[in-house]
Amino acid sequence: MSPATHLDVENIRADFPILTRQVNGRPLTYLDNAATSQKPNQVIQSLVDYYERYNSNVHRGVHTLSIEATEAYEDARGKVKRFINAPSTESIIWTRNTSESLNLVAYTWAEANVSAGDEIVTTAMEHHSDIVPWQQLAMRKSATLKIIPETENGRLDMEQAADLITERTKIVATTHMSNVLGTVVDVKALADAAHAVGAVILVDGAQSVPHMPVDVQALNCDFMAFSAHKMLGPTGIGVLYGRPEILEAMPPWMFGGDMILEVSYEDASWNDLPYRFEAGTPNIADAIATGVAVDYLEALGMENVWEHEQKITEYALRRFAELETINLLGPHEIEDKGAVLSFSHDSVHSHDLGTALDQLGIAIRTGHHCAMPLIRSHDIVSAARASFYIYNTEAEVDVLIDGLKETERYFSKAGIA
Amino acid sequence: MQQGLGDLDELYQEVLLDHYRNPRNTERLDDPTSEVDAINPFCGDEIHMQIGLYGDTVASISVTGQGCSISQAAGSLLTEIVDGRTTTEARELRELFREMMTGEEVSDEVADRLEDSLALQGVRRFPVRIKCALLSWSALIDALDKVAPTKP
Secondary structure, eight states: OOOOOSSOHHHHHHTOGGGGOEETTEEOEEOBTTTOOOOOHHHHHHHHHIIIIIOOOSSSOOSHHHHHHHHHHHHHHHHHHHHTTOSOGGGEEEESSHHHHHHHHHHTHHHHHOOTTOEEEEETTOOGGGTHHHHHHHHHHTOEEEEEOBOTTSSBOHHHHHHHSOTTEEEEEEESBOTTTOBBOOHHHHHHHHHHTTOEEEEEOTTTTTTSOOOHHHHTOSEEEEESTTTTSOTTOEEEEEOHHHHHHSOOSSOSTTSEEEEOSSOEEEOOTTGGGOOSSOOHHHHHHHHHHHHHHHHHOHHHHHHHHHHHHHHHHHHHTTOTTEEEOSOSSSTTBOSEEEEEESSSOHHHHHHHHHHTTEEOEEEOTTOHHHHHHTTOSOEEEEEOOTTOOHHHHHHHHHHHHHHHHHHHHTTOO | OOOOSTTHHHHSOHHHHHHHHSOSSOSOOSSOSEEEEEEOTTTOOEEEEEEEEETTEEEEEEEEEESOHHHHHHHHHHHHHHTTOBHHHHHHHHHHHHHHHTTOOOOHHHHHHHGGGGGGGGGGGSGGGHHHHHHHHHHHHHHHHHHSOOOO
16 A cells, blocks of 8 residues: 555654554554544653743743743644634633533523523534533523434435524534544534524534644634644643634633733623633643644645545545444545544444454544434444544554454354354 | 454453353343443443342342443343342342452352352453443442442
């Protein structure tokens, strides 16, 4: 196999220390990237560098370390702004992760704008973190939660979407790419439909921003949430993009240092964006490292990242077709499908598959993928998932396929496959 | 050193596979004294347990569910040793089972009492799967507590 791709995968792999690890006597085959990605040296070193050289609090001091830390922290925000083509740095809010970003919108914008009888529209392929906040909001407000269904071939049913988004709809919350099916959703079409009825659209970009070029202005979305740890960055930090004029009108959520303008014993006024939504000492080191992760991805080029993943997914789809007892979930065609392959076995539970593959050094995800309603709608209780990133190769797909065949032989001999 | 899947034999012992292929005591009880649904929230494994008490004795027990081989076989194996025991003995068995799974040395006497469930000892080498083996035993305690709560 000689993949004609614009990524130099061999060089990329050399940047990721963990990829030299052995697991159970085999080279690690890391195929759990939709859960979290591995980190390149550049990102790891930026954390060490921060703590060794200029660790300090931001926005507070006049001393050199504080000035350097503040600059690096705000510089990272600027990098994220460019990365998703946000209109301004004020529209980039640091959070802990995608879940916190989604909850921030549910507890601020939605709390102020959704009332009894209103409708919230989401999709059948959301992660729990883009379902449960809306269920809870609907209960608090006596609003109605409506679900855009999945078509038989694993796509979002856009015809039904057009019927479900009505004059009563206040917010449409959708994933950009399903963490289970890999389906890429036509966010622009949903944004147009939402805006046509005066609703806002919030996009869960946890699986899209790390893997494809994302332009929040071209998509015309009002909110976009994502996590750094799925895009080469550290855990514990995420982003909420919000359209500036919407953020400006939103009430604050958490109160504390950095988010205030003036405080008396009786009252307080709020700082400007984005600080109004960043109470307390922020996650400075991880924000800076996120900026370094963005630099790394931009140097590769997100078009190239997407192209590489499309190629590897196309190859994996072809190889999976050889496995008679394995059933793929979601689209079987590469169009509008990201590098996520979820599957179930005719008779072997995903945890038994996962334990066997781990013996061969292969890391995949097993279980309900934080998407219980979606998994159950496929009449299964759990699934296995392989997901790829910039450092994965077609040879690793072969390792997975061989591993699945060996696993099949093992459980067949054991009488349960 | 490259390993194949041979190490899995310690996990997937024949007794366990047999109970997974042909689970025992799956018939639903007509008039259970107590019943519970136990779910492992991290993986979605499910156990539905019913017990019928006659006085202080577990006179009938039924386990069904869906999930991995370990969770389902452990449930089936449990029914075989708990059936016919007093509630006190059933609780003791759970303690012995839990001690075995969390690494206590298993004496000959304990081995005798755990009977075929001893085969689950191999799960210890796969720590992430221990919770699978314990699920039905927590369901049992919940079912017993519904009748007469464990004293604090």
